[in-house]
Amino acid sequence: MLTFPNVIVAMVTPFHEDGSVNYEAAVELAKKYADEGSAILVGATTGEGAVMTEEEKLKLFQVTADALKDKTLVMGNVGTNNTLQTIEMAKKAKDTGVDVLLCIVPYYNKPNQEGCYAHFAAIAKSTDLPIFIYNVPGRTGGKIEPQTVCQLAHDFPNIIGLKDASGDLDYAGYVAANAPEGFHLYSGDDNLTLPIVAVGGEGVISVAAHVIGKEMNEMIQAHKDGDVKKAAALHQKYLPFMKGCFCTVSPVPVKTMLNMLGFPAGPFRLPLVDATPEIKAKCEQYLKDIGRL
Template identity: 85%
Template sequence: MLTFPNVITAMITPFHEDGSVNYEAFRELAEKYTAQGSGILVAATTGEGAVMTEDEKLKLFKIAADALKDKTLVMANVGTNNTAQTIDLIKRTEGLGVDALLCIVPYYNKPNQDGCYAHFAAIAKSTKLPIFIYNVPGRTGGKIEAPTLCRLAHDFPNIIGLKDASGDLDYAGYVAANAPAGFHLYSGDDNLTLPIVAVGGEGVVSVASHVICKEMSEMIQAHKDGDVKKAAAMHQKYLPFMKGIFCTVSPVPIKTMVNMLGFPAGPLRLPLVEASPEVRAKCQQLLKDIGRL
């Protein structure tokens, strides 16, 4: 039976200086966050999945599944804006041992709600693996409306969760109230973790957890345990960090910070470029402010 931790780290993908994937560093980093109580999301936005080949992703999926089997939740990002391509990648992913799939609302195409429903229905019918839908209008240019999302979750038992980065608490509240019992609502925005948990969410798919994994989980658990004051205090303490890691396009700041902390995260892949001196200074100060440097 799958268990769902408070925090799922949307992991960076370490690269060598020549731009190739550093698979050993990836495994080491995944094990590090697992030991801190986090689940692992592989090759998504923070992992620069958009500039990786399918073969690279599949190798990462298998490494994570093999290394973390029975230790934590392993989620594989397989979503694209092409329904047939997504299904093909799912078929290649099945059998690798991952626990769940993440599928983004189609970008660029901007399907209407009938199109969104048909896209995710086709995906759900193609596999028995559990599916999380990823709603992130700021990157896709479109969104899946909350009633459409809930309809899908009721119609397809393997659509079991949502990573919501809409920034809309009304949206999250609607899903919490209208999705099937046992549906897993996760914030996709670190700074909205506590508000979403407060309206019925379960946790966060996190970028900040690369640095403050235990603290993010502790904040969520405090609220779940009824210690609202402690949760609020932790939210207030780490909110500047949660927001600061998006001072420029993600994952530039967080990958810069992981490198600063001595882990070989390596460079970024084009079209992303390395942090400017100003962003590096901001990253360094953010780490100092929370006592990491």
């Protein structure tokens, strides 16, 4: 049975200086976050999955799943805006040992709700692996409505969760109230983690957790335990850092901070480029403000 923790780290993909994937560093990072009690998402937005080959992503799934077997849940991003391509990737991902698939709402195509339903229905029919829908209108240019999410979850037992980065608490509240029992609602925005948990969410698929995973977990658990005041205090303390992780396009800030902390995150792949001196200075200050530097 899958166990879903409060925090799932949307992990960066470490690269060598020549641009190749540093699989050893990826495993090292994944083990670190697993030891902190987090689950792992690999090959997604923060992991620069859009500029990785299918072969690279599948190998990343494999080495991460092998390293974390029986330790924590591993989620692999297979989503694209091409339904057939996503289905093929989902089938191949099953052999890697990942526990859950993440599938984004199709970008660029901007399907209507009937198209969104048909896309996820086709994927769900093609695999018996559990699926998380990823709703992030700011990146896709389109949106799956909460009613469509809930209908899919009722119609397909393997559509088990949602990463919601809509920024809309009404959206999250609707899903929490109308999805099937046991559906996993996770915030996709670090700064809205506590509000989404307050309206019925389970946790966060997080960027900030690369640095403050233990604190994010503590905040969520405090609220679940009824210590609302402690949860609010932690939210207020770390909110500037959560927002600082997005002071420029993600994952540039968090990968820059990991490198500053001595973790082997490495460079970026084009079209992302290194942080400017101004962004590096901000990142350094964010780390100092929370006592990491």
